[in-house]
Amino acid sequence: MEELISENLYLIILLPLWIFLILMLGRFFAVYINKTLTHALTLLSSAMGVIATLGLYKFFTPDKIYEYSYPFLKINDFVVPFGIHIDRMSLMFTSVLFFVSLLIQLFSISYMKDKKKQYRFFALLNLFNFSIAGLFLSPNLFQTYVFWELAGVVSYLLIGFDYDQFKKSVAAKKVFIINRIGDTAFLAGITMSSYFLYEYAPVKSLASLSFFDINTSSVLIGAYTSRPLFLIICWLFLTAAIVKSAQLPFYTWLQDAMEAKLPVSALLHSSTLVALGIYLTLRLLPFYTLAPIVLKSATVIGILTAFVCSLSACSQTDMKKTLAYSTSAQFGLMFFAIGVLNIKAAIALFCAHALIKPMLFITIPNENEKWNYTNFVLFLIGGLSLSGVLFLGMLSKEIFVYSLGTTGKTLVTILSFLTAFYITRIALVATDKNGLEKGNVNIIEILSISGFLILNIGIYVYLRKIGVYKIAEPFWAAITAWISVYILYTKQGFYKIPFIYPLCHEGFYLDKLYMTVVVGTYNKIAKLSDLFETKIFSNYKPALLFSKCGVKTVCWIEENVMNRAVSAIVSFSRQVSTISKQLQTKNVQWYNLYGFMIITAIISCLVLAYIAFLAYIEGVG
Amino acid sequence: MYNEIIFYSASFLILLFGVLTLVSWNIFYSLISAIIVFFTTSIFFWLLGSEYNAVIQLAIYGFAIPIILGLGIMFTNLKKDRPVKFGFSNSKYGLILVCGIFILAMIYIVLISLLSVPEIFSTQIIFDEFINPHSNFMVFSKGIFSNYVWAFELISLILTITVAGLTIIKRVGRRAK
Amino acid sequence: MTEITLYHYLFVGLFVFVLGFAGSIVCKNIIKVLICIEFMLTGVNINFATFAKYCGGSSADGFVMILFYTAIGAIELAVALYIFYFMHCKKQSDNIEKYGEL
Numbered sequence: 001m002e003e004l005i006s007e008n009l010y011l012i013i014l015l016p017l018w019i020f021l022i023l024m025l026g027r028f029f030a031v032y033i034n035k036t037l038t039h040a041l042t043l044l045s046s047a048m049g050v051i052a053t054l055g056l057y058k059f060f061t062p063d064k065i066y067e068y069s070y071p072f073l074k075i076n077d078f079v080v081p082f083g084i085h086i087d088r089m090s091l092m093f094t095s096v097l098f099f100v101s102l103l104i105q106l107f108s109i110s111y112m113k114d115k116k117k118q119y120r121f122f123a124l125l126n127l128f129n130f131s132i133a134g135l136f137l138s139p140n141l142f143q144t145y146v147f148w149e150l151a152g153v154v155s156y157l158l159i160g161f162d163y164d165q166f167k168k169s170v171a172a173k174k175v176f177i178i179n180r181i182g183d184t185a186f187l188a189g190i191t192m193s194s195y196f197l198y199e200y201a202p203v204k205s206l207a208s209l210s211f212f213d214i215n216t217s218s219v220l221i222g223a224y225t226s227r228p229l230f231l232i233i234c235w236l237f238l239t240a241a242i243v244k245s246a247q248l249p250f251y252t253w254l255q256d257a258m259e260a261k262l263p264v265s266a267l268l269h270s271s272t273l274v275a276l277g278i279y280l281t282l283r284l285l286p287f288y289t290l291a292p293i294v295l296k297s298a299t300v301i302g303i304l305t306a307f308v309c310s311l312s313a314c315s316q317t318d319m320k321k322t323l324a325y326s327t328s329a330q331f332g333l334m335f336f337a338i339g340v341l342n343i344k345a346a347i348a349l350f351c352a353h354a355l356i357k358p359m360l361f362i363t364i365p366n367e368n369e370k371w372n373y374t375n376f377v378l379f380l381i382g383g384l385s386l387s388g389v390l391f392l393g394m395l396s397k398e399i400f401v402y403s404l405g406t407t408g409k410t411l412v413t414i415l416s417f418l419t420a421f422y423i424t425r426i427a428l429v430a431t432d433k434n435g436l437e438k439g440n441v442n443i444i445e446i447l448s449i450s451g452f453l454i455l456n457i458g459i460y461v462y463l464r465k466i467g468v469y470k471i472a473e474p475f476w477a478a479i480t481a482w483i484s485v486y487i488l489y490t491k492q493g494f495y496k497i498p499f500i501y502p503l504c505h506e507g508f509y510l511d512k513l514y515m516t517v518v519v520g521t522y523n524k525i526a527k528l529s530d531l532f533e534t535k536i537f538s539n540y541k542p543a544l545l546f547s548k549c550g551v552k553t554v555c556w557i558e559e560n561v562m563n564r565a566v567s568a569i570v571s572f573s574r575q576v577s578t579i580s581k582q583l584q585t586k587n588v589q590w591y592n593l594y595g596f597m598i599i600t601a602i603i604s605c606l607v608l609a610y611i612a613f614l615a616y617i618e619g620v621g
Numbered sequence: 622m623y624n625e626i627i628f629y630s631a632s633f634l635i636l637l638f639g640v641l642t643l644v645s646w647n648i649f650y651s652l653i654s655a656i657i658v659f660f661t662t663s664i665f666f667w668l669l670g671s672e673y674n675a676v677i678q679l680a681i682y683g684f685a686i687p688i689i690l691g692l693g694i695m696f697t698n699l700k701k702d703r704p705v706k707f708g709f710s711n712s713k714y715g716l717i718l719v720c721g722i723f724i725l726a727m728i729y730i731v732l733i734s735l736l737s738v739p740e741i742f743s744t745q746i747i748f749d750e751f752i753n754p755h756s757n758f759m760v761f762s763k764g765i766f767s768n769y770v771w772a773f774e775l776i777s778l779i780l781t782i783t784v785a786g787l788t789i790i791k792r793v794g795r796r797a798k
Numbered sequence: 799m800t801e802i803t804l805y806h807y808l809f810v811g812l813f814v815f816v817l818g819f820a821g822s823i824v825c826k827n828i829i830k831v832l833i834c835i836e837f838m839l840t841g842v843n844i845n846f847a848t849f850a851k852y853c854g855g856s857s858a859d860g861f862v863m864i865l866f867y868t869a870i871g872a873i874e875l876a877v878a879l880y881i882f883y884f885m886h887c888k889k890q891s892d893n894i895e896k897y898g899e900l
Contacts, residue, residue: 659836
């Protein structure tokens with residue numbers, strides 16, 4: 001059973017791709033446009049993924065690895081195989097991915113009800129599933145890179161789905177360009193490490209950077225390279241992870257990604273795009289353990305991101321932006337956990353975040369519309385869970401805090417205080433802005449939200465049964481934050497601190513910094529070169545004379561040499577065409593005859609040549 | 622001896638009617654001579670020891686394709702300036718007779734190729750022993766389902782695509798109108 | 799009468815092929831052209847059968863090829879007739895010379 005599923009898991013990955021092709025090609029050839037079929041196929045692929053991965057999870061003990069691959073790219077003795085690598089971690093990531101995308105696809109059925117181009121939306125969702133699942137199950141870094149790029153492209157297509165709106169298309173472009181930094185760093189790291197392994201390693205197959213022997217290859221790279229070079233390789237990999245997970249210098253793309261539709265942002269923020277950074281860091285942990293300074297830098301980046309983004313989220317008035325900043329902050333917490341090598345806590349935090357964040361996204365109201373009571377209550381439950389008061393959110397923070405020292409405990413406590421602070425504040429701000437109402441909620445939406453909630457509670461109960469954790473400081477901090485924010489807000493105790501508030505509101509001016517420094521520099525260079533050309537170069541006499549002389553020479557050559565050659569060719573081809581024109585009788589039978597004549601001539605030539613060859617051999621003999 | 626007589630008479634028929642197909646002024650006469658050519662070809666296949674191909678030739682080239690071509694001819698002859706002098710009114714019984722003879726002939730050919738023993742009518746023989754292992758059918762089926770499976774599937778696919786494609790083109794043309 | 803050899807059959811096949819080819823070139827009626835194309839296929843089929851009998855040994859590769867050729871011929875005829883129908887609707891003629899103008 002387990003062998004059967006393991007061997008055929010690639011089919012589960014290929015199913016979304018297949019459905020993507022069916023939907024796109026079906027629409028392309030105008031064979032059918034059936035909404036029910038589209039929804040059913042999309043849901044089917046995700047459901048199959050959930051069943052297969054959860055079913056496999058039971059059989060895979062922590063140290064079991066199943067891997068098969070076939071050579072895909074061969075250059076002499078350098079082989080890059082493609083295939084599938086299944087272990088506990090990839091199964092965990094894939095099952096979370098499929099579960100979350102199943103529920104979000106369920107939600108997007110009701111969300112996209114009256115919108116145009118549904119088939120394209122669902123097809124792209126399928127392609128996104130394919131790319132992410134292929135990344136989680138890839139056996140080496142090369143295949144990971146391929147799917148990494150595919151995920152970037154599909155996220156570009158999904159964010160810029162309404163490409164006729166200028167703002168959205170610009171946002172999609174910006175997201176893609178910032179992600180390119182990480183992609184380039186990733187590619188550079190792969191090529192460098194693969195080069196060293198290929199040049200010096202005793203076994204050439206190590207150069208494919210397979211995950212199966214990542215321990216060996218990381219040790220070997222550490223041995224073959226000098227210390228700074230090894231650190232550079234590690235930092236390149238870390239940069240790739242940081243860019244994809246929206247950490248400190250690069251977190252601005254996540255706020256631009258908010259231009260996407262609600263289901264897409266729910267998907268991006270939970271288990272797909274930003275999860276890739278965490279996944280890559282966990283996979284390449286052998287590299288980092290050999291270089292503790294890289295781990296330390298990851299910790300520092302994580303803590304800084306968490307603080308900066310939490311503070312920025314505290315001063316936003318737009319709900320989606322708050323949630324975007326909170327995603328960055330939560331992933332900063334995960335990097336913190338990885339940096340102190342608490343993998344269990346990192347994965348718990350990831351699971352909790354992946355199950356809570358889509359719920360928050362789904363329940364927020366549309367712009368300038370009143371908020372449903374049901375959605376409001378569900379949002380509050382999700383917020384409580386995220387800030388560490390309820391269910392899985394609480395448990396993950398407890399697991400994390402359990403292993404930390406006093407400083408770390410203080411940091412996490414402050415962070416969870418801030419988390420609770422901004423979630424409560426934004427809920428209160430939104431209710432004040434448009435008010436609450438007693439509207440009807442779509443059954444499909446309720447189904448998908450309750451799916452998230454049930455899984456959240458279920459995992460919590462299961463983990464509570466297995467281990468014993470005591471309630472830690474973050475819980476009390478979050479509770480304090482909730483109560484204090486409510487009291488302050490109702491008594492209008494908030495006021496905007498003159499210097500810090502605008503700083504937080506603009507996201508510490510990082511976006512503007514990029515705009516002024518990078519874009520401004522580029523513009524200035526362009527202007528400078530323009531100035532050089534129009535003002536200086538055109539007034540410089542010798543240059544002008546030189547260019548005039550060149551132009552005249554070229555003109556002479558063109559008139560006397562090129563033109564004559566061309567006209568000779570023209571007259572020759574005209575003569576040929578007058579002959580061939582007579583052959584054109586616009587009758588198929590004549591053309592058949594020509595063909596037959598040519599074939600006969602060729603065959604007779606061959607026969608004559610064969611006879612001549614025989615005669616020559618006889619003469620020689 | 623018989624083989625030679627059959628061969629020479631058949632080749633004579635092929636030569637004669639092949640030339641007649643091209644020469645005859647009336648398109649119907651040329652069609653009929655073409656049918657005779659196709660029938661004679663099946664005799665050749667039978668002589669060469671491939672009864673299955675002979676049957677296929679009879680069924681497809683002898684009957685199906687001439688009927689389609691005849692439909693095409695009828696389609697062209699709808700014009701008034703070229704009247705058709707051809708009818709099936711009196712040949713109803715003849716048609717039935719020909720069909721009966723054809724069915725008998727088919728049964729004969731099939732039985733000949735299937736059986737190694739002439740004891741056809743004895744009922745106690747098991748079917749497996751009934752079949753000549755060196756007969757054409759066995760070799761044929763082995764060929765189709767072992768070496769040429771892909772070619773066979775491809776041909777069937779092409780057939781399906783042709784049928785579907787012609788239907789779709791027809792529908793699209795109708796929609797365009 | 800002499801014994802019938804490989805070459806007798808091959809000659810007949812060749813004759814049918816050449817006849818078909820000449821007809822497809824000479825004839826002006828499009829139905830006749832189609833018939834002649836089928837003649838060409840028939841000639842090829844006879845060649846296949848002959849070689850399968852005399853040179854093929856116990857294998858039936860040539861005979862299987864005949865089956866495929868027959869199927870291909872039928873398909874081709876169906877498509878050709880459809881094109882003919884289409885062109886006839888436009889040109890109101892079965893003379894192939896008028897089909898040159900598109």
